[in-house]
Amino acid sequence: MLERLAARAPVPLFVAMGRDRAPAVERLLQSADIDVTATPRHASILLVAGRVRDSDQAYLDRIHDQLPHPRATFWWGDEQGDDVDEAQRAASFDDPVISLRALYRNLISGAHASETHRLPDEPPAPWRGKGDHGQGGEGMMGGVPYGRMMPMPPTPDIRDGLALDVYTTQIGPFMPYWPAGLVLEVTFQGDVIQSAEVVQPPYPPRDVDRVPFDRLLHETTALAQIERARAAHHLVCIARLLSLVGLPTLSRRAQILAARVRANETIAIAPLRKAAARSGLTAALAPGLGRIDDRLARELGGPAQRAAGHAIDDRSDNPMYKRLDFTPVTQTQSDCRARLAQWFDEAEQALALVSAAPDAMIGQGALVEAPWALRAPPVDYRLTELLPGLEWSEALLVLNSFDSAALCRMAPLEAP
């Protein structure tokens, strides 16, 4: 009875995002048959979407073991998975919802055995029978009680100077609302970040967003295609911020719009923007939060630069865009709010360009601004300087107010 009911529930799914699968996953998540959970503890199936870096494998195993029984893994579009059971994988072009449902049903009924743990069943440090009380600890703060050390010794807080315990941990790469692939070593006091160091950089911009711009290098491409790709990219960025401030339904609407733009449908962004404004999206981003200085804005380029008030856009010099009276939109404040407004403005402008010149073609090799900044060298201003002093939810808003290209360039690995 319980099993039959449970089998009909939406599949509770935790997504471990690999490279380049994000757009497909975003489409998948719009299905009402899927419940995406914020933590593996609430999920029954671990969806590994796309290729995971070799260095991410240990993180993936840990996530896997954190799922409660019954649990199963499903690989989607990862070509490494050929030795995996047919029921647990789907090619990248397949829609996996039916397979996922079948797998989940079998998991619940017991036809598919729950997966055993991948990491050894050992505490992080042996503690049984050690120390003064047999729980591994020594004295007040020493030893490894129950397998782990106590938090680090106190250091003065960067906000109010109180010397209290600090908590240092790596975070990522499979954290919800976290730049996919990024691993930071973060030191907290309470919920305020004291320092952050990059352990692994985030994934670079996704292939799907690059397609028209890459194509432009070798052949003439429709302006409409380029601008649609820009609008879709920006909508996805907006969607992330929307769910971060607790508006998941509007976020899903933005995702759906992005998918429809990619599918060459005609959409309007204004209703979404209005709904978001009515819900207090702008108010949710404190003025001045995540403000970057002019030098960093110029180095980052792209929307972040224009959000700082610099009307620099490669499209300004393009004859086709000139004919359409293109002028770059800008903001002035260079904070999270400004970058959000910039994404909205640029997405709306992109769709206006599409409707103004639906058949315009851009010549091969022409210089056209991508949705993000293309200039390659890493900037010398780092996430490590941007995050300290921020409360956790503020830090996440700041991280998600940049596109993945900007994040990649702000998060290079330290030289060993």
Add this chain to the structure above:
Amino acid sequence: MALTGLFTIMGTIVAGALLLQWVAARARRDRVVESQKIPFLGGSAPQTHAWQRFHVRYYSMTLLFIAFEMEMMFMYPWAVVYVAEGVKALAEMGMFLAILTVGILYGWREGIFRWQ
């Protein structure tokens, strides 16, 4: 007696909720292995226990709050006799609100309603 009612419903719900947790745990007997117990941090493992001398960012606010709340506890009995006492009670309320307003204004000026 009013307490009987409160305890009957509290006891029923708490007992039911604990029973449900216990029965469900007995129905599934898979052991929680060590690697499963690692706190969730997006796949990473922490270096230390999370229990720490947690830096509360609103400590001044809590102290103001306690005094504020104590002041407000006087208002419950006051509310019962308000209509009977009339203008005297109204003046009393002015006094209350004045004190509380000064407290809020002072705290606000000193910036204690923000994360320290």
Add this chain to the structure above:
Amino acid sequence: MTPIVLTVAWVAFLLGMAWYIAVLDGLWSAAREGRPPRAPLANPLYRCATMLRQQSNLTEAPDLLNWRLAPALYAGLAGTGVALVPFSGASVLADLEVGIVWWGAVEALTVVVVFLHGWSANSQLGLIGAYRYVAIGLPVMLISMFVLIAAALPAESLAVPKIIESQRELWNVIRQPLGLPLFLLLGLSLSFRGPFNYADSADIAGGTAAEVSGAPRLVWEFARLAMLTAVATVAASVFLGGYLGPWLPGPVWLVLKTAAVLLALVGLSHQLARISPSRMMTLIWTVLLPLSFVHLVWAGVLAL
């Protein structure tokens, strides 16, 4: 005998209303996303079954006793909240002379159990959720104290049944128009939904519930819905006249009014964005609290 009958009735009411809220949630988000809802009536039951079938998780050295007690106590507190409310003129489970003071105690103890739930898991994300919640949960309590004291003025009593009887002529929602909106914010905060979800939000991966799975999570989620129901029931009684109403029997009116308040609460929780805890704390102290002062003065002058 009567306490047992009333207890059974209230528990059934809480279960039914929890289901109703879950259904509303599903319908509301489907409508806002512009897609057809998925099995709207049965989906909550399916989800319950899933959680019941799941293994209950542990972490390294949790405070297991408090971790398991917190959800149960949270649900129990919601129960004592509804117990203050009369189904009709004669049938009230806990006829407490100081009903609204007990309601204040329920709010305070709720802060305690939510904190315990986040603390007990021994995980950073749970701790962040727990501490944030205390920062918001404490000052919001003051607003509710003001609002309820204002409602007690015309009734000349702290008992919920008397407050209902004082509304025979005119409901408090009209007499004291700021009260209901302020009290609804309290409801969102007590069950941490939408703009007040500082305990269990997605940016901290579920916060105090980030490490919880299986039946303990089911109880926790139920307790959140039960607490929202308790807020709605008290709001329906204190501002909308509770069981008072023409034609229909009293209990029916109470259920209808509670359902209407819940609809407003669900709508609010989907409609508003969440601001950072620091700014919410400032907003509560510098805007909402002075607003409740105004409310009290208004109610006071009117009651004379």
Add this chain to the structure above:
Amino acid sequence: MNVTDIAFWIFAAIAVVSGWRVFCTDSMVRASFLLMLSFIAVGLIMVLLNAPYLGIATVFMMAVEMMVMALFMVMYMMNPAGLNPMMMVHQHRFSIAAGVFVFAALTGLIVVTRFSSNPVAPDAEVVVGLGKELLGDSMLIFETAGVTLLATMVASVILSSRSGRFGEADTGAVPPPLEPGGEPAGRQPEQASGHAHHHH
């Protein structure tokens, strides 16, 4: 023995046992909330004594206060969760002696006091009486308490808040010396500001 008597003994037992357990647990959080439980039981006894407002208000206040106390205990005590067991009581001999003495003294007082047998009528409107008292004879006490609480608010903000109108509160502050005219005690602040980052 009627229901009220049974309830009294149960609450009394809870109050005493949880009060004792406060000193036996290693976790600051558990200690705080055990103390809260003890106070709640006392509050409920007050309700049994037909003082509903004072009883329930005690529950309310203690829930809030023990919550805040838990925050501060965790913030300032080493090993707040008691992962390593520790002794929560000090000066054992002195404490035992003091405890025995105080217990004996209080018990003696109870035994020798002649309590008035003037029970409140079950239907007495005690909350109304309390309100009348607050607006009547005890008005001055009550107003004084109000102003005192305002002073408490201001003082607690001054003492605890670092940020303020006149800059950071601890600028130039040094810990007091252990003996008159000696060196400041404790760790010396490296710089005046607290901007030292944690590097490793």
